Amino acid sequence: MRKGFADNNINKNNPANPPSIIVLPAGFPCSEEELDYPAKKVDEEFFEQAYDEKFISDDLKDKYSIEKKTGLPVKLDDMVVKDYKLTKPCRIFVGLANKNKLLEFISNDCKRVLDDGSPIEFYINASAAVRYRKERDYARNILSVLKGFGTTEKSKTELKKDGIYFDYPKPVNLIKYLIQIGCESEERIVLDFFAGSGSTAQALYNLDEEETKTRQFILVQLDEAIKNKNDKSRSKTIFDITKSRVLNSANKFSNRRLGFKIFETVEDFRIEEDDEELTLSNLTMFDDVLLTDEQYQTLLITWALYDGSELTTPISNIDLDGYTAHLCDRRLYMIAPDFSSNALKALLHKLDDTDDKDFDPNKIVYYANNFDSVKQMELNEALKSYANKKSIEIDIVVRN
Numbered sequence: 001m002r003k004g005f006a007d008n009n010i011n012k013n014n015p016a017n018p019p020s021i022i023v024l025p026a027g028f029p030c031s032e033e034e035l036d037y038p039a040k041k042v043d044e045e046f047f048e049q050a051y052d053e054k055f056i057s058d059d060l061k062d063k064y065s066i067e068k069k070t071g072l073p074v075k076l077d078d079m080v081v082k083d084y085k086l087t088k089p090c091r092i093f094v095g096l097a098n099k100n101k102l103l104e105f106i107s108n109d110c111k112r113v114l115d116d117g118s119p120i121e122f123y124i125n126a127s128a129a130v131r132y133r134k135e136r137d138y139a140r141n142i143l144s145v146l147k148g149f150g151t152t153e154k155s156k157t158e159l160k161k162d163g164i165y166f167d168y169p170k171p172v173n174l175i176k177y178l179i180q181i182g183c184e185s186e187e188r189i190v191l192d193f194f195a196g197s198g199s200t201a202q203a204l205y206n207l208d209e210e211e212t213k214t215r216q217f218i219l220v221q222l223d224e225a226i227k228n229k230n231d232k233s234r235s236k237t238i239f240d241i242t243k244s245r246v247l248n249s250a251n252k253f254s255n256r257r258l259g260f261k262i263f264e265t266v267e268d269f270r271i272e273e274d275d276e277e278l279t280l281s282n283l284t285m286f287d288d289v290l291l292t293d294e295q296y297q298t299l300l301i302t303w304a305l306y307d308g309s310e311l312t313t314p315i316s317n318i319d320l321d322g323y324t325a326h327l328c329d330r331r332l333y334m335i336a337p338d339f340s341s342n343a344l345k346a347l348l349h350k351l352d353d354t355d356d357k358d359f360d361p362n363k364i365v366y367y368a369n370n371f372d373s374v375k376q377m378e379l380n381e382a383l384k385s386y387a388n389k390k391s392i393e394i395d396i397v398v399r400n
Ligand SMILES: C[S@@+](CC[C@H](N)C(=O)[O-])C[C@H]1O[C@@H](n2cnc3c(N)ncnc32)[C@H](O)[C@@H]1O
Pocket: 166, 168, 169, 170, 171, 193, 194, 195, 196, 197, 198, 199, 200, 220, 221, 222, 224, 238
């Protein structure tokens, strides 16, 4: 496969594409600066037989000393190239699947033309074959047999050098190839549900470096215990291995800012099981809930995703006189317990501060368990009765 374009010989030596004579004009492009290829000597009988059989058989090639190599048209005139162009017309005898395109290219002064919406051009290569090169939005010439991409044994040895012990890691070159086929565009995201040692991350980082692209990936890995007894690293689970490989791979490109985040699925630790948003009518008194840092972050990211943001959407911390709230896609999340009257004042002040254009929440979501009913009343009333100078209409949502 060639990335992003197809590059092939034009010849189709079979009865479905009977041969004919085509004149390549002076100026026809060549990949080589110079080329001199003598004409083949053929006669009437040659043409008669070829037209009769509708292709150039091996017997016929033998008889007229024509190379059996596929991809070479029969040259009826000397093919002479100087300065990357034919110096004089050269007739070729060849069967073509896309003859009309070649003729269109020739009548367009040997400039690229469109074929199914993609630019196509033709040229002579170093072996005097005539080839076409067609650009594609994404790679399509896919190999049917994958060979020479390395082995899991070799990859295992490579990884050991980095202190990573993993059985059967896939060869990085193989994954690179697969990414080229399936994820040519930077807008696509590579998803590997069975990340293992994280070969996909390394392949993607390497390929991005070569192609100066910035694709994204999602790797998924269970925290499965490591069974490899030879593991001399301190990894306890396969996930630990995935993480160190992603880190190692990213660190190899310190000139590029390669970031990634790790998310973990966890049991629901919230007191209430139902997810429904509370209304003021079912407010109850709760004791403040102390969340661990991890639970705090889990709640924040769960809400952000629930509200339609993406894993990569930035969440910025907003300081409200010592209280930290979080702004994500115009939603302000307030989870921590210490929301004070001063924090409320700071919030109202920020809503009025027309110079602070980045602060424009249209929804405030707060964690019921950490806002007692007095605070909830205070917050709701203040925001509902107050016309802020930025004229933002704000929804208030209470969540468990
Ligand atoms: C054969 S390995 C993948 C090897 C990887 N391509 C590499 O080059 O290192 C398959 C991985 O999938 C993981 N796995 C199996 N079931 C899974 C699941 N349901 N969710 C996530 N990972 C899983 C296994 O722990 C194992 O690490």
